[in-house]
Amino acid sequence: MKFDIVKASVAEHPEDTIFYQAYKQLYSGTSQIFRRGNDEQVWKAIYVGMFNDDQGGPYRDSLTRICADLCSRRLPLFILCPNGRTNIRSNRDRWIPNIFPSNRSIPVDIRNQYRSVRQLLGMAIQVTIEDIEAIDISSFAIINKMEENIRKVKDLNECNDDDVKNNCDYLFSSVMTELTFDVVGSTGQTYELIPGGSHIPVTAVNFEDYCMRYRQYRINEFYRQIEFIRQGLYSVVPWAYLTLFTANELEETVCGKGSIDIEMLKHHTEYKDYDESSPHIKQFWSVLSEIFSEEQRKLFLIFIWGRSTLPY
Structure with missing residues:
Protein backbone atom coordinates (compact mmCIF):
# COMPACT_ATOMS: atom_id res chain seq x y z
CA MET A 1 0.00 0.00 0.00
CA ILE A 132 -19.40 10.35 29.47
CA GLU A 133 -19.05 12.01 32.88
CA ALA A 134 -15.39 10.97 33.01
CA ILE A 135 -14.57 12.99 29.88
CA ASP A 136 -16.81 16.02 30.61
CA ILE A 137 -16.44 16.58 34.33
CA SER A 138 -17.33 20.28 34.36
CA SER A 139 -20.78 19.89 32.75
CA PHE A 140 -21.82 17.00 34.94
CA ALA A 141 -20.36 18.59 38.07
CA ILE A 142 -22.82 21.45 37.58
CA ILE A 143 -25.89 19.30 37.10
CA ASN A 144 -24.89 16.87 39.87
CA LYS A 145 -24.38 19.77 42.28
CA MET A 146 -27.71 21.25 41.29
CA GLU A 147 -29.46 17.95 41.93
CA GLU A 148 -27.84 17.78 45.35
CA ASN A 149 -28.93 21.33 46.20
CA ILE A 150 -32.45 20.71 44.93
CA ARG A 151 -32.75 17.62 47.14
CA LYS A 152 -31.73 19.72 50.13
CA VAL A 153 -34.27 22.37 49.19
CA LYS A 154 -37.02 19.78 48.90
CA ASP A 155 -36.10 18.35 52.29
CA LEU A 156 -36.40 21.80 53.81
CA ASN A 157 -39.71 22.35 52.06
CA GLU A 158 -41.12 19.36 53.89
CA CYS A 159 -40.79 21.15 57.22
CA ASN A 160 -43.71 23.08 58.71
CA ASP A 161 -41.98 26.47 59.01
CA ASP A 162 -43.62 28.78 56.43
CA ASP A 163 -40.68 31.20 56.45
CA VAL A 164 -38.27 28.40 55.61
CA LYS A 165 -40.62 27.20 52.87
CA ASN A 166 -40.81 30.65 51.27
CA ASN A 167 -37.04 31.11 51.39
CA CYS A 168 -36.47 27.70 49.83
CA ASP A 169 -39.02 28.33 47.08
CA TYR A 170 -37.28 31.61 46.28
CA LEU A 171 -33.87 29.92 46.22
CA PHE A 172 -35.18 27.15 43.98
CA SER A 173 -36.73 29.54 41.46
CA SER A 174 -33.65 31.79 41.40
CA VAL A 175 -31.40 28.83 40.59
CA MET A 176 -33.65 27.82 37.71
CA THR A 177 -34.07 31.20 36.01
CA GLU A 178 -31.15 30.62 33.63
CA LEU A 179 -32.04 27.05 32.68
CA THR A 180 -34.12 25.93 29.72
CA PHE A 181 -34.66 22.54 28.10
CA ASP A 182 -31.51 22.59 26.00
CA VAL A 183 -27.98 21.27 26.42
CA VAL A 184 -24.47 22.30 25.43
CA GLY A 185 -22.98 19.28 23.68
CA SER A 186 -19.39 18.06 23.48
CA THR A 187 -18.63 20.39 20.57
CA GLY A 188 -19.87 23.43 22.49
CA GLN A 189 -23.01 23.76 20.37
CA THR A 190 -26.45 24.03 21.97
CA TYR A 191 -29.19 21.51 21.19
CA GLU A 192 -32.81 21.43 22.32
CA LEU A 193 -33.77 18.48 24.52
CA ILE A 194 -37.38 18.71 23.33
CA PRO A 195 -38.95 20.69 20.47
CA GLY A 196 -38.92 24.35 21.44
CA GLY A 197 -36.84 23.49 24.50
CA SER A 198 -34.80 26.69 24.38
CA HIS A 199 -37.99 28.57 25.32
CA ILE A 200 -39.16 26.18 28.05
CA PRO A 201 -37.83 27.14 31.50
CA VAL A 202 -36.74 24.49 33.98
CA THR A 203 -38.90 24.59 37.10
CA ALA A 204 -39.23 22.67 40.33
CA VAL A 205 -41.93 20.58 38.69
CA ASN A 206 -39.99 19.54 35.58
CA PHE A 207 -36.42 19.55 36.94
CA GLU A 208 -36.18 15.76 37.25
CA ASP A 209 -37.44 15.39 33.68
CA TYR A 210 -34.78 17.89 32.57
CA CYS A 211 -32.00 15.90 34.28
CA MET A 212 -33.22 12.66 32.73
CA ARG A 213 -33.33 14.17 29.24
CA TYR A 214 -29.94 15.83 29.75
CA ARG A 215 -28.23 12.54 30.59
CA GLN A 216 -30.12 10.70 27.87
CA TYR A 217 -28.91 13.18 25.28
CA ARG A 218 -25.28 13.02 26.42
CA ILE A 219 -25.10 9.23 26.44
CA ASN A 220 -26.64 9.04 22.95
CA GLY A 256 -0.39 -2.08 23.75
CA LYS A 257 0.69 -1.41 27.31
CA GLY A 258 0.59 2.18 28.46
CA SER A 259 4.02 2.08 30.11
CA ILE A 260 7.31 0.74 28.77
CA ASP A 261 8.30 -2.49 30.51
CA ILE A 262 12.12 -2.40 30.54
CA GLU A 263 12.40 -5.97 31.80
CA MET A 264 10.24 -7.14 28.91
CA LEU A 265 12.53 -5.29 26.49
CA LYS A 266 15.59 -6.91 28.06
CA HIS A 267 14.02 -10.35 27.82
CA HIS A 268 13.40 -9.98 24.08
CA THR A 269 16.70 -8.30 23.18
CA GLU A 270 19.17 -10.31 21.10
CA TYR A 271 22.88 -9.44 21.29
CA LYS A 272 25.52 -9.88 18.62
CA ASP A 273 29.21 -9.92 19.62
CA TYR A 274 28.16 -8.62 23.04
CA ASP A 275 26.11 -9.85 25.96
CA GLU A 276 24.05 -8.40 28.78
CA SER A 277 27.10 -8.16 31.03
CA SER A 278 29.07 -5.91 28.65
CA PRO A 279 29.78 -2.54 30.34
CA HIS A 280 28.21 -0.33 27.67
CA ILE A 281 25.16 -2.62 27.48
CA LYS A 282 24.71 -2.25 31.24
CA GLN A 283 25.07 1.51 30.87
CA PHE A 284 22.48 1.53 28.09
CA TRP A 285 19.89 -0.25 30.22
CA SER A 286 20.71 1.97 33.17
CA VAL A 287 20.07 5.12 31.13
CA LEU A 288 16.86 3.72 29.68
CA SER A 289 15.43 2.62 33.03
CA GLU A 290 16.79 5.23 35.45
CA ILE A 291 17.37 8.45 33.50
CA PHE A 292 14.89 8.45 30.62
CA SER A 293 11.38 9.68 31.31
CA GLU A 294 8.40 7.66 30.10
CA GLU A 295 8.01 10.03 27.15
CA GLN A 296 11.69 9.60 26.20
CA ARG A 297 11.31 5.82 26.38
CA LYS A 298 8.38 6.03 23.99
CA LEU A 299 10.43 8.13 21.57
CA PHE A 300 13.21 5.54 21.79
CA LEU A 301 10.70 2.78 21.06
CA ILE A 302 9.41 4.66 18.01
CA PHE A 303 13.01 5.01 16.80
CA ILE A 304 13.81 1.29 17.04
CA TRP A 305 10.39 -0.25 16.39
CA GLY A 306 8.07 2.31 14.80
CA ARG A 307 5.48 2.18 17.60
CA SER A 308 5.24 4.05 20.90
CA THR A 309 3.89 1.09 22.90
CA LEU A 310 4.90 -2.50 23.49
CA PRO A 311 2.58 -5.30 22.32
CA TYR A 312 0.13 -6.83 24.76
Missing part, protein backbone atom coordinates in the same frame (compact mmCIF):
# COMPACT_ATOMS: atom_id res chain seq x y z
CA LYS A 2 1.44 3.36 -1.03
CA PHE A 3 1.60 6.37 1.27
CA ASP A 4 2.57 9.90 0.32
CA ILE A 5 4.04 11.10 3.62
CA VAL A 6 5.14 14.42 2.13
CA LYS A 7 1.54 15.30 1.32
CA ALA A 8 0.46 13.92 4.69
CA SER A 9 2.98 16.08 6.55
CA VAL A 10 1.24 19.18 5.20
CA ALA A 11 -2.29 17.70 5.29
CA GLU A 12 -4.14 20.74 4.00
CA HIS A 13 -7.20 18.53 3.53
CA PRO A 14 -8.46 15.40 5.36
CA GLU A 15 -7.87 13.45 2.15
CA ASP A 16 -4.11 14.11 2.51
CA THR A 17 -3.77 12.25 5.81
CA ILE A 18 -2.21 8.80 6.11
CA PHE A 19 -5.48 7.48 7.54
CA TYR A 20 -7.50 8.62 4.54
CA GLN A 21 -4.90 7.29 2.12
CA ALA A 22 -5.15 3.90 3.85
CA TYR A 23 -8.94 4.07 3.97
CA LYS A 24 -9.25 4.67 0.22
CA GLN A 25 -6.94 1.77 -0.60
CA LEU A 26 -8.37 -0.69 1.92
CA TYR A 27 -12.05 -0.01 2.49
CA SER A 28 -13.60 -2.14 -0.24
CA GLY A 29 -11.95 -5.32 1.05
CA THR A 30 -11.22 -4.66 4.70
CA SER A 31 -13.27 -7.55 6.10
CA GLN A 32 -11.03 -10.03 4.30
CA ILE A 33 -7.81 -8.03 4.54
CA PHE A 34 -7.89 -7.79 8.33
CA ARG A 35 -8.54 -11.51 8.78
CA ARG A 36 -4.88 -12.44 8.50
CA GLY A 37 -2.76 -14.84 10.48
CA ASN A 38 -1.02 -13.64 13.63
CA ASP A 39 2.34 -13.31 11.90
CA GLU A 40 1.10 -11.59 8.76
CA GLN A 41 1.21 -7.87 8.15
CA VAL A 42 -2.10 -6.43 7.01
CA TRP A 43 -0.24 -4.48 4.32
CA LYS A 44 3.21 -3.67 3.01
CA ALA A 45 3.85 0.03 3.48
CA ILE A 46 5.54 1.79 0.58
CA TYR A 47 6.47 5.42 1.20
CA VAL A 48 6.41 7.28 -2.10
CA GLY A 49 9.89 8.49 -3.07
CA MET A 50 11.68 6.72 -0.20
CA PHE A 51 12.37 3.32 -1.82
CA ASN A 52 11.85 1.51 1.48
CA ASP A 53 11.67 -2.26 1.90
CA ASP A 54 8.96 -2.99 4.45
CA GLN A 55 10.20 -5.67 6.84
CA GLY A 56 7.89 -4.44 9.58
CA GLY A 57 9.23 -0.99 10.46
CA PRO A 58 7.36 1.07 7.82
CA TYR A 59 4.21 -0.97 8.51
CA ARG A 60 4.32 -0.14 12.22
CA ASP A 61 5.24 3.45 11.43
CA SER A 62 2.21 3.77 9.15
CA LEU A 63 -0.02 2.49 11.97
CA THR A 64 1.46 5.09 14.32
CA ARG A 65 0.80 7.83 11.77
CA ILE A 66 -2.78 6.63 11.26
CA CYS A 67 -3.44 6.73 15.01
CA ALA A 68 -1.94 10.22 15.18
CA ASP A 69 -4.29 11.34 12.39
CA LEU A 70 -7.32 9.95 14.19
CA CYS A 71 -6.45 11.78 17.41
CA SER A 72 -6.09 15.15 15.72
CA ARG A 73 -8.07 17.92 14.08
CA ARG A 74 -6.87 16.81 10.65
CA LEU A 75 -9.91 14.55 10.29
CA PRO A 76 -13.60 15.27 10.97
CA LEU A 77 -14.12 11.96 12.77
CA PHE A 78 -13.10 12.70 16.36
CA ILE A 79 -12.81 15.70 18.67
CA LEU A 80 -10.90 16.23 21.89
CA CYS A 81 -13.14 15.54 24.88
CA PRO A 82 -14.46 18.48 26.96
CA ASN A 83 -11.98 17.79 29.78
CA GLY A 84 -9.16 18.09 27.26
CA ARG A 85 -10.47 21.32 25.75
CA THR A 86 -10.89 22.91 29.17
CA ASN A 87 -7.69 21.31 30.49
CA ILE A 88 -9.20 20.07 33.75
CA ARG A 89 -9.08 16.88 35.78
CA SER A 90 -8.46 13.44 34.28
CA ASN A 91 -8.87 11.86 30.82
CA ARG A 92 -7.72 15.02 29.06
CA ASP A 93 -6.09 12.99 26.29
CA ARG A 94 -9.31 11.21 25.27
CA TRP A 95 -10.89 11.77 21.87
CA ILE A 96 -14.58 11.16 21.22
CA PRO A 97 -16.60 10.81 17.99
CA ASN A 98 -17.42 14.13 16.39
CA ILE A 99 -20.97 15.37 16.88
CA PHE A 100 -23.41 15.61 13.99
CA PRO A 101 -26.85 17.21 14.44
CA SER A 102 -29.43 14.50 15.09
CA ASN A 103 -31.77 15.94 12.46
CA ARG A 104 -29.17 15.55 9.71
CA SER A 105 -27.80 12.35 8.21
CA ILE A 106 -24.10 11.60 8.49
CA PRO A 107 -22.41 11.66 5.05
CA VAL A 108 -21.84 8.20 3.58
CA ASP A 109 -18.08 8.67 3.27
CA ILE A 110 -17.86 9.63 6.95
CA ARG A 111 -19.90 6.55 7.92
CA ASN A 112 -17.53 4.33 5.98
CA GLN A 113 -14.51 5.97 7.61
CA TYR A 114 -15.97 5.19 11.03
CA ARG A 115 -16.40 1.57 9.96
CA SER A 116 -12.78 1.53 8.83
CA VAL A 117 -11.67 2.90 12.18
CA ARG A 118 -13.35 0.00 13.93
CA GLN A 119 -11.91 -2.52 11.52
CA LEU A 120 -8.48 -0.97 11.86
CA LEU A 121 -8.36 -0.63 15.61
CA GLY A 122 -10.55 -3.59 16.52
CA MET A 123 -11.75 -1.66 19.53
CA ALA A 124 -15.11 -2.21 21.23
CA ILE A 125 -16.83 0.79 22.73
CA GLN A 126 -19.42 0.24 25.43
CA VAL A 127 -20.61 3.69 26.47
CA THR A 128 -22.10 4.32 29.90
CA ILE A 129 -23.10 7.53 31.61
CA GLU A 130 -20.00 7.13 33.81
CA ASP A 131 -17.82 7.11 30.67
CA GLU A 221 -24.79 12.07 21.59
CA PHE A 222 -22.69 10.06 19.15
CA TYR A 223 -24.49 6.72 19.11
CA ARG A 224 -24.77 6.74 15.30
CA GLN A 225 -21.03 7.21 14.87
CA ILE A 226 -20.32 4.44 17.36
CA GLU A 227 -22.76 2.15 15.57
CA PHE A 228 -20.87 2.59 12.29
CA ILE A 229 -17.60 1.88 14.10
CA ARG A 230 -19.15 -1.19 15.74
CA GLN A 231 -20.33 -2.52 12.36
CA GLY A 232 -16.76 -2.34 11.09
CA LEU A 233 -15.44 -4.23 14.11
CA TYR A 234 -18.01 -7.02 13.89
CA SER A 235 -17.13 -7.57 10.23
CA VAL A 236 -13.64 -8.59 11.39
CA VAL A 237 -14.04 -9.93 14.95
CA PRO A 238 -17.18 -11.89 15.94
CA TRP A 239 -19.14 -10.18 18.70
CA ALA A 240 -19.08 -13.26 20.94
CA TYR A 241 -15.27 -13.18 21.12
CA LEU A 242 -15.24 -9.58 22.30
CA THR A 243 -17.35 -10.42 25.34
CA LEU A 244 -14.39 -12.43 26.68
CA PHE A 245 -12.42 -9.20 27.24
CA THR A 246 -12.82 -6.51 29.84
CA ALA A 247 -12.57 -2.94 28.56
CA ASN A 248 -9.01 -2.59 29.92
CA GLU A 249 -7.90 -5.91 28.42
CA LEU A 250 -9.28 -4.95 25.03
CA GLU A 251 -7.57 -1.55 25.18
CA GLU A 252 -4.21 -3.18 25.94
CA THR A 253 -4.72 -5.77 23.20
CA VAL A 254 -5.31 -3.03 20.62
CA CYS A 255 -3.10 -0.21 21.87
Whole structure:
Protein backbone atom coordinates (compact mmCIF):
# COMPACT_ATOMS: atom_id res chain seq x y z
CA MET A 1 0.00 0.00 0.00
CA LYS A 2 1.44 3.36 -1.03
CA PHE A 3 1.60 6.37 1.27
CA ASP A 4 2.57 9.90 0.32
CA ILE A 5 4.04 11.10 3.62
CA VAL A 6 5.14 14.42 2.13
CA LYS A 7 1.54 15.30 1.32
CA ALA A 8 0.46 13.92 4.69
CA SER A 9 2.98 16.08 6.55
CA VAL A 10 1.24 19.18 5.20
CA ALA A 11 -2.29 17.70 5.29
CA GLU A 12 -4.14 20.74 4.00
CA HIS A 13 -7.20 18.53 3.53
CA PRO A 14 -8.46 15.40 5.36
CA GLU A 15 -7.87 13.45 2.15
CA ASP A 16 -4.11 14.11 2.51
CA THR A 17 -3.77 12.25 5.81
CA ILE A 18 -2.21 8.80 6.11
CA PHE A 19 -5.48 7.48 7.54
CA TYR A 20 -7.50 8.62 4.54
CA GLN A 21 -4.90 7.29 2.12
CA ALA A 22 -5.15 3.90 3.85
CA TYR A 23 -8.94 4.07 3.97
CA LYS A 24 -9.25 4.67 0.22
CA GLN A 25 -6.94 1.77 -0.60
CA LEU A 26 -8.37 -0.69 1.92
CA TYR A 27 -12.05 -0.01 2.49
CA SER A 28 -13.60 -2.14 -0.24
CA GLY A 29 -11.95 -5.32 1.05
CA THR A 30 -11.22 -4.66 4.70
CA SER A 31 -13.27 -7.55 6.10
CA GLN A 32 -11.03 -10.03 4.30
CA ILE A 33 -7.81 -8.03 4.54
CA PHE A 34 -7.89 -7.79 8.33
CA ARG A 35 -8.54 -11.51 8.78
CA ARG A 36 -4.88 -12.44 8.50
CA GLY A 37 -2.76 -14.84 10.48
CA ASN A 38 -1.02 -13.64 13.63
CA ASP A 39 2.34 -13.31 11.90
CA GLU A 40 1.10 -11.59 8.76
CA GLN A 41 1.21 -7.87 8.15
CA VAL A 42 -2.10 -6.43 7.01
CA TRP A 43 -0.24 -4.48 4.32
CA LYS A 44 3.21 -3.67 3.01
CA ALA A 45 3.85 0.03 3.48
CA ILE A 46 5.54 1.79 0.58
CA TYR A 47 6.47 5.42 1.20
CA VAL A 48 6.41 7.28 -2.10
CA GLY A 49 9.89 8.49 -3.07
CA MET A 50 11.68 6.72 -0.20
CA PHE A 51 12.37 3.32 -1.82
CA ASN A 52 11.85 1.51 1.48
CA ASP A 53 11.67 -2.26 1.90
CA ASP A 54 8.96 -2.99 4.45
CA GLN A 55 10.20 -5.67 6.84
CA GLY A 56 7.89 -4.44 9.58
CA GLY A 57 9.23 -0.99 10.46
CA PRO A 58 7.36 1.07 7.82
CA TYR A 59 4.21 -0.97 8.51
CA ARG A 60 4.32 -0.14 12.22
CA ASP A 61 5.24 3.45 11.43
CA SER A 62 2.21 3.77 9.15
CA LEU A 63 -0.02 2.49 11.97
CA THR A 64 1.46 5.09 14.32
CA ARG A 65 0.80 7.83 11.77
CA ILE A 66 -2.78 6.63 11.26
CA CYS A 67 -3.44 6.73 15.01
CA ALA A 68 -1.94 10.22 15.18
CA ASP A 69 -4.29 11.34 12.39
CA LEU A 70 -7.32 9.95 14.19
CA CYS A 71 -6.45 11.78 17.41
CA SER A 72 -6.09 15.15 15.72
CA ARG A 73 -8.07 17.92 14.08
CA ARG A 74 -6.87 16.81 10.65
CA LEU A 75 -9.91 14.55 10.29
CA PRO A 76 -13.60 15.27 10.97
CA LEU A 77 -14.12 11.96 12.77
CA PHE A 78 -13.10 12.70 16.36
CA ILE A 79 -12.81 15.70 18.67
CA LEU A 80 -10.90 16.23 21.89
CA CYS A 81 -13.14 15.54 24.88
CA PRO A 82 -14.46 18.48 26.96
CA ASN A 83 -11.98 17.79 29.78
CA GLY A 84 -9.16 18.09 27.26
CA ARG A 85 -10.47 21.32 25.75
CA THR A 86 -10.89 22.91 29.17
CA ASN A 87 -7.69 21.31 30.49
CA ILE A 88 -9.20 20.07 33.75
CA ARG A 89 -9.08 16.88 35.78
CA SER A 90 -8.46 13.44 34.28
CA ASN A 91 -8.87 11.86 30.82
CA ARG A 92 -7.72 15.02 29.06
CA ASP A 93 -6.09 12.99 26.29
CA ARG A 94 -9.31 11.21 25.27
CA TRP A 95 -10.89 11.77 21.87
CA ILE A 96 -14.58 11.16 21.22
CA PRO A 97 -16.60 10.81 17.99
CA ASN A 98 -17.42 14.13 16.39
CA ILE A 99 -20.97 15.37 16.88
CA PHE A 100 -23.41 15.61 13.99
CA PRO A 101 -26.85 17.21 14.44
CA SER A 102 -29.43 14.50 15.09
CA ASN A 103 -31.77 15.94 12.46
CA ARG A 104 -29.17 15.55 9.71
CA SER A 105 -27.80 12.35 8.21
CA ILE A 106 -24.10 11.60 8.49
CA PRO A 107 -22.41 11.66 5.05
CA VAL A 108 -21.84 8.20 3.58
CA ASP A 109 -18.08 8.67 3.27
CA ILE A 110 -17.86 9.63 6.95
CA ARG A 111 -19.90 6.55 7.92
CA ASN A 112 -17.53 4.33 5.98
CA GLN A 113 -14.51 5.97 7.61
CA TYR A 114 -15.97 5.19 11.03
CA ARG A 115 -16.40 1.57 9.96
CA SER A 116 -12.78 1.53 8.83
CA VAL A 117 -11.67 2.90 12.18
CA ARG A 118 -13.35 0.00 13.93
CA GLN A 119 -11.91 -2.52 11.52
CA LEU A 120 -8.48 -0.97 11.86
CA LEU A 121 -8.36 -0.63 15.61
CA GLY A 122 -10.55 -3.59 16.52
CA MET A 123 -11.75 -1.66 19.53
CA ALA A 124 -15.11 -2.21 21.23
CA ILE A 125 -16.83 0.79 22.73
CA GLN A 126 -19.42 0.24 25.43
CA VAL A 127 -20.61 3.69 26.47
CA THR A 128 -22.10 4.32 29.90
CA ILE A 129 -23.10 7.53 31.61
CA GLU A 130 -20.00 7.13 33.81
CA ASP A 131 -17.82 7.11 30.67
CA ILE A 132 -19.40 10.35 29.47
CA GLU A 133 -19.05 12.01 32.88
CA ALA A 134 -15.39 10.97 33.01
CA ILE A 135 -14.57 12.99 29.88
CA ASP A 136 -16.81 16.02 30.61
CA ILE A 137 -16.44 16.58 34.33
CA SER A 138 -17.33 20.28 34.36
CA SER A 139 -20.78 19.89 32.75
CA PHE A 140 -21.82 17.00 34.94
CA ALA A 141 -20.36 18.59 38.07
CA ILE A 142 -22.82 21.45 37.58
CA ILE A 143 -25.89 19.30 37.10
CA ASN A 144 -24.89 16.87 39.87
CA LYS A 145 -24.38 19.77 42.28
CA MET A 146 -27.71 21.25 41.29
CA GLU A 147 -29.46 17.95 41.93
CA GLU A 148 -27.84 17.78 45.35
CA ASN A 149 -28.93 21.33 46.20
CA ILE A 150 -32.45 20.71 44.93
CA ARG A 151 -32.75 17.62 47.14
CA LYS A 152 -31.73 19.72 50.13
CA VAL A 153 -34.27 22.37 49.19
CA LYS A 154 -37.02 19.78 48.90
CA ASP A 155 -36.10 18.35 52.29
CA LEU A 156 -36.40 21.80 53.81
CA ASN A 157 -39.71 22.35 52.06
CA GLU A 158 -41.12 19.36 53.89
CA CYS A 159 -40.79 21.15 57.22
CA ASN A 160 -43.71 23.08 58.71
CA ASP A 161 -41.98 26.47 59.01
CA ASP A 162 -43.62 28.78 56.43
CA ASP A 163 -40.68 31.20 56.45
CA VAL A 164 -38.27 28.40 55.61
CA LYS A 165 -40.62 27.20 52.87
CA ASN A 166 -40.81 30.65 51.27
CA ASN A 167 -37.04 31.11 51.39
CA CYS A 168 -36.47 27.70 49.83
CA ASP A 169 -39.02 28.33 47.08
CA TYR A 170 -37.28 31.61 46.28
CA LEU A 171 -33.87 29.92 46.22
CA PHE A 172 -35.18 27.15 43.98
CA SER A 173 -36.73 29.54 41.46
CA SER A 174 -33.65 31.79 41.40
CA VAL A 175 -31.40 28.83 40.59
CA MET A 176 -33.65 27.82 37.71
CA THR A 177 -34.07 31.20 36.01
CA GLU A 178 -31.15 30.62 33.63
CA LEU A 179 -32.04 27.05 32.68
CA THR A 180 -34.12 25.93 29.72
CA PHE A 181 -34.66 22.54 28.10
CA ASP A 182 -31.51 22.59 26.00
CA VAL A 183 -27.98 21.27 26.42
CA VAL A 184 -24.47 22.30 25.43
CA GLY A 185 -22.98 19.28 23.68
CA SER A 186 -19.39 18.06 23.48
CA THR A 187 -18.63 20.39 20.57
CA GLY A 188 -19.87 23.43 22.49
CA GLN A 189 -23.01 23.76 20.37
CA THR A 190 -26.45 24.03 21.97
CA TYR A 191 -29.19 21.51 21.19
CA GLU A 192 -32.81 21.43 22.32
CA LEU A 193 -33.77 18.48 24.52
CA ILE A 194 -37.38 18.71 23.33
CA PRO A 195 -38.95 20.69 20.47
CA GLY A 196 -38.92 24.35 21.44
CA GLY A 197 -36.84 23.49 24.50
CA SER A 198 -34.80 26.69 24.38
CA HIS A 199 -37.99 28.57 25.32
CA ILE A 200 -39.16 26.18 28.05
CA PRO A 201 -37.83 27.14 31.50
CA VAL A 202 -36.74 24.49 33.98
CA THR A 203 -38.90 24.59 37.10
CA ALA A 204 -39.23 22.67 40.33
CA VAL A 205 -41.93 20.58 38.69
CA ASN A 206 -39.99 19.54 35.58
CA PHE A 207 -36.42 19.55 36.94
CA GLU A 208 -36.18 15.76 37.25
CA ASP A 209 -37.44 15.39 33.68
CA TYR A 210 -34.78 17.89 32.57
CA CYS A 211 -32.00 15.90 34.28
CA MET A 212 -33.22 12.66 32.73
CA ARG A 213 -33.33 14.17 29.24
CA TYR A 214 -29.94 15.83 29.75
CA ARG A 215 -28.23 12.54 30.59
CA GLN A 216 -30.12 10.70 27.87
CA TYR A 217 -28.91 13.18 25.28
CA ARG A 218 -25.28 13.02 26.42
CA ILE A 219 -25.10 9.23 26.44
CA ASN A 220 -26.64 9.04 22.95
CA GLU A 221 -24.79 12.07 21.59
CA PHE A 222 -22.69 10.06 19.15
CA TYR A 223 -24.49 6.72 19.11
CA ARG A 224 -24.77 6.74 15.30
CA GLN A 225 -21.03 7.21 14.87
CA ILE A 226 -20.32 4.44 17.36
CA GLU A 227 -22.76 2.15 15.57
CA PHE A 228 -20.87 2.59 12.29
CA ILE A 229 -17.60 1.88 14.10
CA ARG A 230 -19.15 -1.19 15.74
CA GLN A 231 -20.33 -2.52 12.36
CA GLY A 232 -16.76 -2.34 11.09
CA LEU A 233 -15.44 -4.23 14.11
CA TYR A 234 -18.01 -7.02 13.89
CA SER A 235 -17.13 -7.57 10.23
CA VAL A 236 -13.64 -8.59 11.39
CA VAL A 237 -14.04 -9.93 14.95
CA PRO A 238 -17.18 -11.89 15.94
CA TRP A 239 -19.14 -10.18 18.70
CA ALA A 240 -19.08 -13.26 20.94
CA TYR A 241 -15.27 -13.18 21.12
CA LEU A 242 -15.24 -9.58 22.30
CA THR A 243 -17.35 -10.42 25.34
CA LEU A 244 -14.39 -12.43 26.68
CA PHE A 245 -12.42 -9.20 27.24
CA THR A 246 -12.82 -6.51 29.84
CA ALA A 247 -12.57 -2.94 28.56
CA ASN A 248 -9.01 -2.59 29.92
CA GLU A 249 -7.90 -5.91 28.42
CA LEU A 250 -9.28 -4.95 25.03
CA GLU A 251 -7.57 -1.55 25.18
CA GLU A 252 -4.21 -3.18 25.94
CA THR A 253 -4.72 -5.77 23.20
CA VAL A 254 -5.31 -3.03 20.62
CA CYS A 255 -3.10 -0.21 21.87
CA GLY A 256 -0.39 -2.08 23.75
CA LYS A 257 0.69 -1.41 27.31
CA GLY A 258 0.59 2.18 28.46
CA SER A 259 4.02 2.08 30.11
CA ILE A 260 7.31 0.74 28.77
CA ASP A 261 8.30 -2.49 30.51
CA ILE A 262 12.12 -2.40 30.54
CA GLU A 263 12.40 -5.97 31.80
CA MET A 264 10.24 -7.14 28.91
CA LEU A 265 12.53 -5.29 26.49
CA LYS A 266 15.59 -6.91 28.06
CA HIS A 267 14.02 -10.35 27.82
CA HIS A 268 13.40 -9.98 24.08
CA THR A 269 16.70 -8.30 23.18
CA GLU A 270 19.17 -10.31 21.10
CA TYR A 271 22.88 -9.44 21.29
CA LYS A 272 25.52 -9.88 18.62
CA ASP A 273 29.21 -9.92 19.62
CA TYR A 274 28.16 -8.62 23.04
CA ASP A 275 26.11 -9.85 25.96
CA GLU A 276 24.05 -8.40 28.78
CA SER A 277 27.10 -8.16 31.03
CA SER A 278 29.07 -5.91 28.65
CA PRO A 279 29.78 -2.54 30.34
CA HIS A 280 28.21 -0.33 27.67
CA ILE A 281 25.16 -2.62 27.48
CA LYS A 282 24.71 -2.25 31.24
CA GLN A 283 25.07 1.51 30.87
CA PHE A 284 22.48 1.53 28.09
CA TRP A 285 19.89 -0.25 30.22
CA SER A 286 20.71 1.97 33.17
CA VAL A 287 20.07 5.12 31.13
CA LEU A 288 16.86 3.72 29.68
CA SER A 289 15.43 2.62 33.03
CA GLU A 290 16.79 5.23 35.45
CA ILE A 291 17.37 8.45 33.50
CA PHE A 292 14.89 8.45 30.62
CA SER A 293 11.38 9.68 31.31
CA GLU A 294 8.40 7.66 30.10
CA GLU A 295 8.01 10.03 27.15
CA GLN A 296 11.69 9.60 26.20
CA ARG A 297 11.31 5.82 26.38
CA LYS A 298 8.38 6.03 23.99
CA LEU A 299 10.43 8.13 21.57
CA PHE A 300 13.21 5.54 21.79
CA LEU A 301 10.70 2.78 21.06
CA ILE A 302 9.41 4.66 18.01
CA PHE A 303 13.01 5.01 16.80
CA ILE A 304 13.81 1.29 17.04
CA TRP A 305 10.39 -0.25 16.39
CA GLY A 306 8.07 2.31 14.80
CA ARG A 307 5.48 2.18 17.60
CA SER A 308 5.24 4.05 20.90
CA THR A 309 3.89 1.09 22.90
CA LEU A 310 4.90 -2.50 23.49
CA PRO A 311 2.58 -5.30 22.32
CA TYR A 312 0.13 -6.83 24.76
